Amino acid sequence: GSVTKDLHRKSFAMHEELAATLGLQSYRKIPVLSVAAGTQPKPARNCSWLDGCIASCSLMDKNLTAQVTPKELTEALVAAAVAKGARVVIGRVEGLETAQGPDGTVQVRAVVVDGKPMKADKVVIAMGPWSVLATDWLGLRVPMEGIWSTSVVYQHSGTDRTKEEPYALFCQEDDNGCHLEVYPRPNGEVYLCGIGGSKYTKPEEIKALAPEAVLPNPKRAAAAHASFSRMTSLGSQEPAKTQACMRPCLQDGLPMMGRVPATANAYIACGHNCWGILWAPISGLAMAELVV
Ligand SMILES: Cc1cc2nc3c(=O)[nH]c(=O)nc-3n(C[C@H](O)[C@H](O)[C@H](O)COP(=O)(O)OP(=O)(O)OC[C@H]3O[C@@H](n4cnc5c(N)ncnc54)[C@H](O)[C@@H]3O)c2cc1C
Known part of the structure; x- marks a missing residue:
């Protein structure tokens, strides 16, 4: 009955479909x-x-729980994206290059990766606990704790x-x-x-x-x-x-997903707390629908 009920239910079903589509060995109901x-x-x-x-x-419970190994899931998702034409760049994002658009909104022009700017039409900040950097980069308040x-x-x-x-x-x-x-x-x-x-x-x-x-x-x-x-x-x-890992937990315990206010082309998806594996498929779908 909580506000996140649909995220749970839809994403639980999507995991089963993804496991079949991607041929995951580690998924099963348990x-x-x-x-x-x-x-x-x-x-x-x-x-x-x-x-x-x-x-x-x-x-x-007998059949309301399923498991998947996050490493296998994330690697399979990246491989599937690459097969469809995506390019993966591994590096540390140090900041964003921005300019003010004619309507007064902030426009991200580039992402600075390991000291080098990479041009960007749209940017999604999905860095778990490190999404707090959006405060420095875009002035967005992200009241996040990392639970280590x-x-x-x-x-x-x-x-x-x-x-x-x-x-x-x-x-x-x-x-x-x-x-x-x-x-x-x-x-x-x-x-x-x-x-x-x-x-x-x-x-x-x-x-x-x-x-x-x-x-x-x-x-x-x-x-x-x-x-x-x-x-x-x-x-x-x-x-x-x-x-060890850090759980990204926002003050209200809910995820933060959407376009960053007062920007034209910056988005954020973070704060999934103890549900980031379960909610990964539905969050990806929701963000893709918003961005594309
Ligand atoms: C012990 C434990 C058990 C859990 N169990 C479950 C569970 O059973 N079910 C469930 O659904 N969830 C579970 N979770 C929660 C889940 O792991 C998180 O919600 C999820 O990992 C969050 O995903 P994310 O992609 O938002 O962030 P993360 O997984 O933290 O990923 C953020 C990524 O951003 C990268 N990054 C950070 N800064 C930069 C930078 N400047 N430039 C480039 N990259 C950067 C990091 O290296 C990292 O790879 C558990 C968490 C913990 C700690």
Whole structure:
């Protein structure tokens, strides 16, 4: 019933279509279990790989959840765009070259990438938390916080176990300060987030931070490993990857999408908070309809 209800529903359906069109291997619908970790060895009755200390485990939803690995999705989307004639330039945008149009609006003429101006007819700022730079570039107020969180990935040997019983887990908060979300992937990896201790980052800090400096917090990765290995033998080895990302969260929790006021040809699409993977297809479609 929320204002974002349509974004959820339409984008959920679009993901299924995109996965088929792009031939994604990592997309699937997955049932979800609600789990509370215990302190004594007691396996779950309804999921054989939850073979550690489980206090309770119940079915939360059967077919309302789907997963896709963001790397595969984004790379496939870029490849599909390139196949249709798009050109990808990788670099750091340092600013915009603008001029005042005859009607008084600001017109973007070029995007400055690694010191070199690239001519632009239209510009869409879609830089997640770093979209706060639109304040310096175009005077747009972007009241954004970046929520900096660590996640881990296990490359476990029990692929068949999570293949036979593919469940995502939403876990209650535990005594390590984790409220784990566990997503076994079709390729045998197991991704964990919800590991607590996120850092709330203000706009001025975000501007000063290079995206590649968003590094994981080893203490939170260790806490996640302690919690996961207590619940299941899938966590018997250290995670293969620890990583971090920043969730772009605007003051009202809603995304900011549209033409930047008082400009002729600048647009913004940011602030997707904890829904940026789910909402990616519908946001792309909405922005394309607006811009093209
Ligand atoms: C731990 C965690 C779990 C999550 N789980 C889910 C989930 O289950 N479902 C879901 O839907 N969403 C989830 N999200 C949220 C989702 O990841 C974000 O909403 C989404 O990534 C936002 O996408 P974006 O493209 O707007 O920003 P980003 O993904 O942050 O991308 C911004 C890009 O801009 C680049 N950039 C920044 N500055 C510049 C510059 N000056 N020049 C050029 N490029 C620049 C950055 O390098 C980055 O690649 C999760 C987030 C986190 C942190």
